[in-house]
Structure formats: structure tokens, C-alpha cells
Amino acid sequence: MRNAARLLAGGMAATVLSAGLVAAPAGAATTTTPKNAGKNAAKTAPKNAAARWLTGQLTDGLVHNDHYGVDDYGLTADVALALDGVGGRAAQAKAVRKALAPHVDSWTTGVDYGSDDVYAGSVAKAAVVAQRTGGDARRFGGVDLVERLEGRVLTSGAARGRIQDQGSADYANTLGQAFAAEALSVAGSKRAAAAVRFLLAQQCGAGYFRVTLDPADASTQTCAEARRAQAKPSVDATAAAVLSLREVPQQTAKVRRAIKAALAWLAKRAQRDGLYASEGQRTGGDPNANSTGLAAWALGDAGRCGAARTAARGVAKLQLSGSYGGTPLAGEKGAIPFDRAAKLAGRDGIAVAERDQWRRATAQSTPGLAYVAGCR
Incomplete structure (x- = not known):
């Protein structure tokens, strides 16, 4: 995840360099004054x-x-993402990822309950944890999370690109869809483009993203088509969508416009x-x-x-x-x-x-x- 420690990779090289992060000439004074040290602290x-x-x-x-x-695997994943996102704690984030890996089936499926359920949002989140912390989403705890996630992406109809849980209930939402769009895109999956398009369809006219998806079998699947109760703003979903869309390689103009509109709303x-x-x-x-x-x-x-x-x-x-x-x-x-x-x-x-x-x-x-x- 891009963060304060990685702005150079995010297209802000000129800004960072102009702020003084340029190699000093040999012999130049580079000491930090106590006053500045206090401010930095x-x-x-x-x-x-x-x-x-x-x-x-x-x-x-x-x-x-x-x-x-x-043990709360989902919250543990949040901790891993937080440690990665804050910058300077890559080793700690990696350690959390390694602790999570052996439990990937218990986290993303119903195996502990004797069921064949698969939780699409958890699979997507696990894949993102692996990717952002330097792991391999195709070999995470012995599981190919990309393949597992691809199996939960709908391939036809109005909901094409939508993630869906396998089981008697479907709890997929825009937060999980954002993780899926990111994970599949970073992995170069053939399902990535559809997942991204479906995520973009959850953006409403004002720029925000809704959090609740329509049922997978509904004829309408976009925020523009949704009833008012299904199109409420969500700060969490909007922020998550921005963070994940910014990780999509080779962003299209549509993705860039979506990010810009979401940021304008959030601001x-x-x-x-x-x-x-x-x-x-x-x-x-x-x-x-x-x-x-x-x-x-x-x-x-x-x-x-x-x-x-x-x-x-x-x-x-x-x-x-x-x-x-x-x-x-x-x-x-x-x-x-x-x-x-x-x-x-x-x-x-x-x-x-x-x-x-x-x-x-x-x-x-x-x-x-x-x-x-x-x-x-």
C-alpha cells in the first residue's frame, strides 16, 4: 500500500524532492536541530x-x-494492513501475515463447521494481505487465493464481476468487492477487469460508494439503479474503494475519474x-x-x-x-x-x-x- 514512506512510487517525486529529501553534497551540514527533532517526534x-x-x-x-x-483472523488481517499502511513496520506486518497463513481455510471457508462455504470477502481480503505485505497470494498457507477468489466472481448476467459467497447466505459487500478488484488486478487475473467494473458500478452520482450490494440475482446491480435505501453513502466503502483502486495497475481513465470523484466527496x-x-x-x-x-x-x-x-x-x-x-x-x-x-x-x-x-x-x-x- 502506498503510504507516507512510499510517496516516490506514487508519482509525488517532485513534491518529496522539493521538500528537501535530496542527497546532500559531500561535507554539507545535515544535522537536525533539536527544534526540528521535536517537531518530527x-x-x-x-x-x-x-x-x-x-x-x-x-x-x-x-x-x-x-x-x-x-482467534479473530479478520481483525488480525486488519492489523497486518494497518502495520503495512502506516509505514516503517514491514517486518511486523510480515510476521502477522505469516501467523495468519496456516489458518487461511478456517478464515475463508466453513471447514471448521463441516461446510463447504466460501466467504468471498474474506478470500479477497486475505489475498490483499498477502500482496501488500510482500507475500504470494497464489501460495498463501498452501492455498491459491487468486484461484479461490476467481471462483467466487460471477461471470454472466447483470452481476457479472460481482463477488458472491458460496453457501446458504451471501454477505458480500462493496468492501469485499474493493479487495477483490485490487487482488485480482495485482495478480493479473482474467477476472480482474470485470471485478473492477462492478466495483465502479457501486459508485453513486455524488462520488461516494455505497456499501450494500444488490442480491446477486437482481436485475439491477448499480448504485444509479438502486432504491434510495440501497444507495446510502458510506465513508468506509468510499475510502476502501479509493485505496484499492489506486493499487490497480494500468488504471483506465474511468478508474482515474472514479478515484477523483470519490476523493472530492470524501474531502x-x-x-x-x-x-x-x-x-x-x-x-x-x-x-x-x-x-x-x-x-x-x-x-x-x-x-x-x-x-x-x-x-x-x-x-x-x-x-x-x-x-x-x-x-x-x-x-x-x-x-x-x-x-x-x-x-x-x-x-x-x-x-x-x-x-x-x-x-x-x-x-x-x-x-x-x-x-x-x-x-x-
């Missing part, structure tokens, strides 16, 4: 604290949910305190760290620095950033609550039953914190 403190807290939530490389007594949806509600309401709604962090990540990754900074600072205000030694929050510095209410509820410590929510919020928000000071 302040810029990176939020993301580093969040990343440290996240890695501290791992047990043998996996996120274990003590409340239910299970205008922050509330006064920098937070985003899940449906992008400018007032009211449910302003939360999860949606805000994803928005900051997508905006910053694409070079929309001012909007990314606003969102990142909104998240940073929620983050536990003080000194908590000797308090019920000892060891929790860097954690991010879902919203203000969750932060208030956690002031006497993060309860076992609530820790999952804090972990999810922190995983989704951590990469966005890289843009607290902007991205140039």
Missing part, C-alpha cells in the same frame, strides 16, 4: 503509539478475543472537529474513529493533504495519548476508541467485552495518523 508520535499498541494486542501473531475465546464530509460519520453527514450521525481513520488514509495516500490532516487530527484527539502509569489505563497509550462515548466509558479501563471495539478502531485508524502533519 510530534508528527510521528500518534501513529507510532497506535502501532505499538496494536502489536501489543497480538498473541503469537494473532488477535485473540478473550471475551469469546477465539468535503468532515465535521467541524475533523471526525467523519459513517454516512458522511456534515452534522449529526455517528462521528467515529473508524470512518475518520479510513478517510484520512485514503485522502493522504492520494495526496489530498489538507483534508487528510483534518481527519487525522480528528482521530488524534480521540487517541489515548497521555501518561497512564498507575491508572486503569496503564499500558493502553496509543489505543483509539470508536468515539467519544467509548473513550468516556473506558476511562476506568478497557473492559474485556469492549476491547474488540478498541482494536478495530485502532486498526482502521492507524495508517491515517501518518497524516497528522499533512503529507508533503
